[in-house]
Amino acid sequence: MHAGRLTYVFLILATLVSMFPLYYTLVAASRSNADIARVPPVLWPGPNLLHNFQQALHQADIGKALLNSLIVSTSITVGTVLCSTLAGFAFAKLRFRGRNALLSFTVATMMIPPQLGVIPLFMIIAKLQWANQLQAVILPSLVSAFGVFFMRQYIAQSLPDELIEAARVDGASTSRIFWTIVVPVARPAMAVLGLLTFMTAWNDFFWPIIALSSQEPTVQVALRQLGGGYVHDQSVIMAGTLLGTLPVLVVFGLLGRQIVGGIMHGAVKG
Amino acid sequence: MTLTAPAPSAPARRAPRPAPARRFLRAVSPYSYLAPFFTLFAAFGLFPLIYTAYISFYRVELQTSGDKAWRGWGNYVAIFEDPFFWTALRNTFTLGALSTIPQLMLALGLAHLLNYRLRGRTFFRTVMLLPYATSVAAATLVFAQLFGHDFGLVNYVLSLFGISPVDWQTGTWTSQTAVSCIVIWRWTGYNALIFLAGMQSIPGDLYEAAEVDGASRWRQFFHVTLPGLRPTIVFAVIMSTIGATQLFGEPLLFEGSASGGISHQYQTLGLYMYEQGWSFFHLGRAAAIAWVMFLLILLLVGLNTLLARRRTAKETAR
Numbered sequence: 001m002h003a004g005r006l007t008y009v010f011l012i013l014a015t016l017v018s019m020f021p022l023y024y025t026l027v028a029a030s031r032s033n034a035d036i037a038r039v040p041p042v043l044w045p046g047p048n049l050l051h052n053f054q055q056a057l058h059q060a061d062i063g064k065a066l067l068n069s070l071i072v073s074t075s076i077t078v079g080t081v082l083c084s085t086l087a088g089f090a091f092a093k094l095r096f097r098g099r100n101a102l103l104s105f106t107v108a109t110m111m112i113p114p115q116l117g118v119i120p121l122f123m124i125i126a127k128l129q130w131a132n133q134l135q136a137v138i139l140p141s142l143v144s145a146f147g148v149f150f151m152r153q154y155i156a157q158s159l160p161d162e163l164i165e166a167a168r169v170d171g172a173s174t175s176r177i178f179w180t181i182v183v184p185v186a187r188p189a190m191a192v193l194g195l196l197t198f199m200t201a202w203n204d205f206f207w208p209i210i211a212l213s214s215q216e217p218t219v220q221v222a223l224r225q226l227g228g229g230y231v232h233d234q235s236v237i238m239a240g241t242l243l244g245t246l247p248v249l250v251v252f253g254l255l256g257r258q259i260v261g262g263i264m265h266g267a268v269k270g
Numbered sequence: 271m272t273l274t275a276p277a278p279s280a281p282a283r284r285a286p287r288p289a290p291a292r293r294f295l296r297a298v299s300p301y302s303y304l305a306p307f308f309t310l311f312a313a314f315g316l317f318p319l320i321y322t323a324y325i326s327f328y329r330v331e332l333q334t335s336g337d338k339a340w341r342g343w344g345n346y347v348a349i350f351e352d353p354f355f356w357t358a359l360r361n362t363f364t365l366g367a368l369s370t371i372p373q374l375m376l377a378l379g380l381a382h383l384l385n386y387r388l389r390g391r392t393f394f395r396t397v398m399l400l401p402y403a404t405s406v407a408a409a410t411l412v413f414a415q416l417f418g419h420d421f422g423l424v425n426y427v428l429s430l431f432g433i434s435p436v437d438w439q440t441g442t443w444t445s446q447t448a449v450s451c452i453v454i455w456r457w458t459g460y461n462a463l464i465f466l467a468g469m470q471s472i473p474g475d476l477y478e479a480a481e482v483d484g485a486s487r488w489r490q491f492f493h494v495t496l497p498g499l500r501p502t503i504v505f506a507v508i509m510s511t512i513g514a515t516q517l518f519g520e521p522l523l524f525e526g527s528a529s530g531g532i533s534h535q536y537q538t539l540g541l542y543m544y545e546q547g548w549s550f551f552h553l554g555r556a557a558a559i560a561w562v563m564f565l566l567i568l569l570l571v572g573l574n575t576l577l578a579r580r581r582t583a584k585e586t587a588r
Contacts, residue, residue: 003386011383015397018459021412022400024423028415037421083307090303102304109315111571113516115540116564117318119325119547119557123335124318140314148307174299203405205519210548223407227414227523234415241408252403256396263399263460264467 025245028238029053036234052239056226059233060214062240065222066247072137072208072218073201079142080197081190088151089182093164094174103152110145118210125211136211137218141201147193154189155182192262195255202248219244326558332551345558355559357534358542362566365446365521365538366514369453374506376458381465382491395466398459406519409452414524417448439525442535449536452520457513461506468502469495504578511570515563516540539563 028036030049035042057063090096091103121140130136159182167177183190205220212221226240252259326345328338349355384394401409416423417438425435438448472495480490496503518540521530528545530537537545539559547556 003383003388007383007386007388011380011388011394014380014383015394017455018397018400021409021416021455022404024416025408025412028412036415039421039426041421041423041426083310086303087307090300094300094303096297096300099300102308106311109311111512111567112319113512113563113567115516115518115543116322116560117315119553119560120318120321121314123321123325123330123553124313126335139310143307143310143315145311174296174303178303199403203403203407205406210544220405220407223405223411224523227407227411227526237411238415241411245404245408248403248405249400252396252400256399257392259403260392260395260399260463263463 022245022249025238025242028235029242031235033233033235048235049239052235053243055233055236056240056243059236060222060226060240061217062219062222062243065217065219066243068134068216069202069219069244070247072134073198075134075138076141076201077194077198079138080144080147081194083142084144084147084151084193085155085183085186085190086178087148088153088155089178089186091148091152092156093159093161093182106145107149110149114206118207121207122210131211132213132216134212134216137204137208140207141204144197147197150193151186151189155186158189159185192258192265195251195259196262198251199248199259322557322560325554326561328554330553330557332548332553335553338554341554345552345555346562348555349558349562354534354537355542358530358537358539361446361530361534361536362515362517362539365450365453365517365536366511368446369450369517370507370510370514372450373454373458374461374503374510376454377461377465377506378503380458380462381469382495384462384466385469395463398462400459401456402460404456406452406456407523409456410520410523413448413452413455417451440532440535442533445524445531445536449517449520449524452524453514453517457510461510464506465499465502468499472498500578500582504574508571508574511574512567515567515570518544539566 024043026049027043027045029052031042031046032048035046035048087106091099125131125136163181164177167181172180203220204218205224208218208221209224212218214221214225217225223237223240223244226237325338327341327343329341329344330338380398384391384398388394417425419425419435419437419439422438424438428434428436436444438444476494476498477490480494485493517538521536521538521541522528522544524536525531528537528541528549530541540563543556543559543563546552546559
């Protein structure tokens, strides 16, 4: 069915609504506080962007926070993709006792809210004296039932059993099969899972504000400090917000199509 | 065909019978691929889950989390006697309804539009997902600005229509509406894509048949699209319900405190748990709240599934 003119009108409207808050972040981040408080409101960017960036970097140590976020998100992405691919491969192609039970169990845990485990997790972290250290945020996030499920579906569908049989007959060990056959075939799915994981890790808020403090924040933790302080310098808050959002927006701008495809693909199978 | 002419290399290619040690390795090796995931899962997923239940029966304070004193049902009694618990429970329901229902309706409409043959299809889909790529913290801080009382853009636009400034922070319904807007903004596009994926798996000849029968586009939507989309809708409803039950970042950052507004007017259960645990240091009580939340989710998911099943049963009976 072809789209009528009205369809485009509605879609453009939705596009504007989707983009406006981000655009407004840029407007407010590039203005002074006096500008933001003006009536009628200003709706186009001003000249103060760099100054406000500097202020934000200074006030909440956003520079360190950005670096921490990068370390955390990258480690989580690499670890999650690796663990998920290993387990996904085993669930899709290897035969062992308890396979179905373990898989259903894994999928069922996707329903459980992260809040439920936060208190003991906090106690574990305290006991290990990991509070305020980045591994406190990295290690618990390597567990992704969704990732395992996602990789299992992909490998089961796109890797024919015959290929693995043939490699076995030729005497290849399972680990060799994994690295030389499974990983190359699964690469597109690994990339999509990596993107989704990176975004989620970068944007994660709940656990980092519990496990980390203002001395060793991720960007989201630092944003909370900017927004929750007693001095409300709105343009600086918006500058910090923009700094914290930019990396994901860049990734999104470059690879948005793959991310969209990944979400739609995961949804059909889910 | 291989019966008459066996491939010459076949005998040589047959795998040699593995020695017992190797056979053992082969039987165990699948588990080694699961080990990284399940080790982490046991330590950081499963154990905390079960331990939360245990902790909820003890008095545990944040500063001395190693010391525990048996409290029995005391934590649960304390919560149920706290009026703010009931406020938070009610808010979780009203905020959940205010954010989930419009969000899913809008997503359904958007998905329907995106399902037409469109110019700039990829562009529209990607832009719809932009809010999802924005963090809770970033989104909430911008919306708090937009919903500001004196200089907020929303009140300015309303004033153009002669509506006097709305207090988006202190009123119960107004603040809940504002918080819901953040949730709706972030998740509508994501759900639209999930619905779109579901729509694309509905066979095209169903629409052709409907068109031959003279069904309007509107009727096609109700009689072909919606029934075909039922599993996807049930999935989205369940996921959004779970999400709504855990609402946390938006109410925390909307004005910056864990109480969810001066009179707790938009404090959710998630935020209430955080306040008890990390503002008041009652980890045991927070654990009890976590379990109440979990039971609530189980109840809601069960209810959803039951309703979905009954409707499907009715449909097939017709």
